[in-house]
Amino acid sequence: MNKAKTIRILGIETSCDETSVAILNVTFDTRNVTSRRSDVERITNHTSRVTLSKHLIATQIPTHARYGGVVPEVAARMHVAETVSLLDKTLGWSSTPKAPFNKGGIEGGINLIAVTQGPGLATALRVGLDAAKTLSWVYGKPVHGINHLEGHMASAWLVPANRKNWKFPILFLLVSGGHSELVLMTDFGKYKVLGRTRDDAAGEAFDKTAKMLGLEYPGGPKLSKLAEKGNPKAFDLPRPMIHDPSLDFSFSGLKTAVRQLVEGRPGRLGRIGRVEDMCASIQAAIVETLVSKTIRAALKVKPKAVAVVGGVSANPKLKADLKAALKKNCPGIKLLAPAKGLYTDNGAMIAAAGYWQILSKRKPSSIKNIDAQPDLDL
Ligand code: KG4
Ligand code: ZN
Numbered sequence: 001m002n003k004a005k006t007i008r009i010l011g012i013e014t015s016c017d018e019t020s021v022a023i024l025n026v027t028f029d030t031r032n033v034t035s036r037r038s039d040v041e042r043i044t045n046h047t048s049r050v051t052l053s054k055h056l057i058a059t060q061i062p063t064h065a066r067y068g069g070v071v072p073e074v075a076a077r078m079h080v081a082e083t084v085s086l087l088d089k090t091l092g093w094s095s096t097p098k099a100p101f102n103k104g105g106i107e108g109g110i111n112l113i114a115v116t117q118g119p120g121l122a123t124a125l126r127v128g129l130d131a132a133k134t135l136s137w138v139y140g141k142p143v144h145g146i147n148h149l150e151g152h153m154a155s156a157w158l159v160p161a162n163r164k165n166w167k168f169p170i171l172f173l174l175v176s177g178g179h180s181e182l183v184l185m186t187d188f189g190k191y192k193v194l195g196r197t198r199d200d201a202a203g204e205a206f207d208k209t210a211k212m213l214g215l216e217y218p219g220g221p222k223l224s225k226l227a228e229k230g231n232p233k234a235f236d237l238p239r240p241m242i243h244d245p246s247l248d249f250s251f252s253g254l255k256t257a258v259r260q261l262v263e264g265r266p267g268r269l270g271r272i273g274r275v276e277d278m279c280a281s282i283q284a285a286i287v288e289t290l291v292s293k294t295i296r297a298a299l300k301v302k303p304k305a306v307a308v309v310g311g312v313s314a315n316p317k318l319k320a321d322l323k324a325a326l327k328k329n330c331p332g333i334k335l336l337a338p339a340k341g342l343y344t345d346n347g348a349m350i351a352a353a354g355y356w357q358i359l360s361k362r363k364p365s366s367i368k369n370i371d372a373q374p375d376l377d378l
Contacts, residue, residue: 011351014128015120019082020347114354117145118376125372142364154352176310189360195247205251230280
């Protein structure tokens with residue numbers, strides 16, 4: 001007899017410059033209901049099948065690149081158009097015009113709606129929240145407001161091999177355009193921030209220095225590509241706070257050092273040597289700082305695994321150096337990372353974090369009170 005149960009979660013992400021909608025299906029075996037194992041243990045067993053039946057991402061990057069960075073008002077307007085369009089494509093409204101919410105649609109089995117509540121741009125967040133609240137109100141489905149940072153953490157959980165190694169505590173290096181944090185996850189929904197940036201985030205350090213070198217927004221990926229052909233020792237750039245016993249980061253000194261080398265010189269790049277060398281030196285400074293603090297934290301808290309998540313986890317050197325440093329200093333501790341394509345903002349990770357709300361037994365949000373929380377922390 002089939003004892004499988006599936007939970008279907010609609011994930012909506014509109015916190016910054018990507019609109020994304022996903023449907024995540026988690027299927028688990030209900031046969032052991034009477035066993036002594038807890039519900040959470042049973043439904044997080046790695047034999048649970050976690051699949052994405054839909055996942056669409058609409059990026060606004062080409063538009064914001066024209067302005068050199070994200071323009072909040074433009075972002076919000078684009079989210080309005082894209083959210084409706086992606087929900088339509090995901091839920092199949094236009095393909096079944098007469099019965100738009102039947103089979104495959106929201107009434108066909110979505111169990112809950114997960115939507116990013118913060119941190120992020122207030123006006124952008126409100127677009128996703130309003131869509132989620134409307135769907136919840138019309139179809140009677142519960143809504144969970146999701147912390148975008150928890151979403152990034154859940155992006156690593158979406159990888160089947162990572163779920164096999166999902167044993168607490170897990171140390172997260174969470175590095176995105178807006179955040180750089182070291183977080184200890186002791187259970188689903190239980191987080192302790194061990195260290196964070198005191199000024200710029202790692203992604204911001206990549207983007208701002210890349211801008212000084214004339215690279216288009218967001219410069220992080222472009223800088224990291226150019227760095228592959230450069231000499232990381234060409235410029236002696238600061239690694240701020242690397243010897244500080246705290247687990248905090250600081251990247252503004254690096255930004256200033258690069259500015260002093262680059263600005264005020266005619267012919268900018270020509271005067272500082274090969275741009276590839278500068279990119280490699282900047283990348284080395286950021287990566288070395290992140291790796292050193294992560295190892296310091298791992299030695300202190302002795303996690304069962306280390307995970308690197310957020311847009312900057314797309315950086316190949318960061319992952320390679322972190323893996324090598326773990327092997328040397330903390331043998332046996334695995335490095336978990338998201339799958340390609342899920343490093344930066346996406347709806348799948350928000351849906352996955354929606355499932356984590358069930359695992360941590362959190363109550364749904366009230367659609368009357370749920371609002372954007374631009375500065376939400378873990
Ligand atoms: O997580 P994310 O999509 O957005 C935030 O939540 O902030 O991260 C975007 C950040 C940007 O700063 C971008 O430059 C950076 O991730 N990023 C990279 C790479 N790919 C994306 N930074 C360094 N190397 C990369 N390959
Ligand atoms: Zn993000």
